[in-house]
Amino acid sequence: MNLQQKIYKKLLEVPKGQITTYGDLAKAVGLKNGQRVVGQIMNKNPHPVIIPCHRVVMSTGKIGGYAYGEHVKTRMLNDEGIQIENGKIVNLKDTLYRF
């Protein structure tokens, strides 16, 4: 199974209303410091819309990037009940999903 298939599968475990970080997702698939790799794969995203890549944020609390634009990502997260302020997650620890 390809790495992106693992990431894609793991990401689907994240329920609506909860999010994860690039680092955690990377570790979930067996990578130590694969944060950037995860982000890169999300960008290449082989299955747009099917993969909720908008539920993946940076460990610093910032939204991070998004293939369709950060504002779109922010809007989707807000729609799932996640509080965002000035481009950052307000209660990251509270909305963070644990694998």
Place this chain on the structure above:
DNA sequence: CGGCTGGCGTCGT
């Protein structure tokens, strides 16, 4: 709080 460096899979040459 801002900036620089580390570290790893993919893509292109």
Place this chain on the structure above:
DNA sequence: TACGACGCCAGCC
């Protein structure tokens, strides 16, 4: 097939 550059970060200074 092999090597180098790049990218929706993370962590330390």
